[in-house]
Amino acid sequence: MAVYTDITDSELEQFLLDFELGRALVFKGVAEGVENSNFMLETPAGRFFLTVYERRVDPADLPFFLGLLQWLGAHDFPSAIPVADREGRILKSIRDKPAALVTFLPGLSVRRPGVAHCRQAGEGLARLHHAANGYPGRRRNNLGHQAWLSLFEPLAHEADTLKPGLARTIFADIAMLARAWPVDLPEGVIHADFFPDNVFFTDGAFAGAIDFYFAAWDALAYDLAVALNAWCFEPDGSFNITAARALIAGYERRRPLNVAEKSALPLLAHGAAMRFFLTRLNDWRATPAGSLVKPHDPLEYERKLAVHRAGISLFDTAA
């Protein structure tokens, strides 16, 4: 969310010599994205976004992510498209850090999505799943359900500090999820972080998605489950079933769910809440007291876990 790497005008000039884009007219650090440094760049050739990859993104995964963005761009999905240098390279480096230049994706993210946004977002997610179909890259979802137990074990004490008795509940959840996790759902490339801040709108219509740095091969319906948690809870912690149905209906406009996916969706959403609870708990623990960088509150996802534990019903019983 902040500019970590500071790029000088001469470093930028040097970097741009590799490209056929002309000289920089505008270059500004932008507060956007996961934990990378992002810059808006304008040259006579157009507008671009320069990302310098800092922590958290494994450089070995970058060819998968950048290749995916290129693939999506070529398959009619609105996202930032990597720009190749004169020698055809899209993975570059700046200040000895991996970096990439992508096209500028216009649009606005919404802070508090309404039902209409949810419908648009669902449809956008299905468009993404269709567009990614056929992408030859593979990346295992290293934050998927197989990882949760080993992620939680070193954090159990932290969970009890947050809320006495919580560790026991989480262990029980993880065991239940492992037992019940469906194995035969349609798979493909998922975004895996399809949150409102990663989705752009123009005049209320879906305009694209950014931040593919958790993308991986997994069940497509799990991506929808991540989005249900991210888009369909009210600030008071209650689950907005109207928003959820709109999200699913938007998704099904482009990609109807099969019976197995529909019946798995509440469980997948329970699991998706676990994944974000675990990484937030980890970030929470890793952040020194009094730090200016405030991590997301893990309790937000602890409350979502509780909602899923109680059970949500997503479809009319007649369906």
Place this chain on the structure above:
Amino acid sequence: MAVYTDITDSELEQFLLDFELGRALVFKGVAEGVENSNFMLETPAGRFFLTVYERRVDPADLPFFLGLLQWLGAHDFPSAIPVADREGRILKSIRDKPAALVTFLPGLSVRRPGVAHCRQAGEGLARLHHAANGYPGRRRNNLGHQAWLSLFEPLAHEADTLKPGLARTIFADIAMLARAWPVDLPEGVIHADFFPDNVFFTDGAFAGAIDFYFAAWDALAYDLAVALNAWCFEPDGSFNITAARALIAGYERRRPLNVAEKSALPLLAHGAAMRFFLTRLNDWRATPAGSLVKPHDPLEYERKLAVHRAGISLFDTAA
């Protein structure tokens, strides 16, 4: 230098209802400016910059600053021009903080200006002085030479902590500057913070200036003196006389200095170094140890003071 105020899409939508600019297409927090929050905004009407004024800028001064930007825009000086709302207001508020929308000024600032940049910057500063001529607003330079003694008194102990014996030297400097300060130099509106990060270039040519939040009524040559300190010192602390002469020559292309200004310039530069030494020393003291926000090093300006104390010669002796 960072985004402090976080503006939601619905707050922005609300804000834009006052204007005739259409709806937001792009809105991004930008790492730029003094201690304000800055956002890049794009609507069908064009590109804009939204500034939310945080600390340090006195709201009572904003009509002077914004009026100056309007005046400069109407007098052919490239700067960000305030955009009036439907009722003609340019000083707005957002989240109960003062805010203003200005046009987007393209260009790049340079980190390490060369001699050619100095010449361009000098000419740009003279253009600014000409363009500001006639602006009816008045603001006293509250960081001018009359203020230095009272600024320094509470910081004397801090100066000695930085470098033993420094307080005594600074007191002597301030006394000398007070005695020798010229009183009859041509005055006008000065930028007062004409540093490389506040000056934009396009393809090496002066493209405008930003951050007028120290602008005030003072001796015009004092503005040039501030720029000499900011543009013409090497990273090793030495004064680059070639760069300085280029800056002055560029300035004089548009506004020749009179004899009194020329002979006062070294003293004005000594004073300008004092002004930035004092505010940096103050910021240094005010920043808690271990803070993530790193203030500018006051010793950079302590070294510039030493150079001026030894005496610099800016013009050929024949001049």
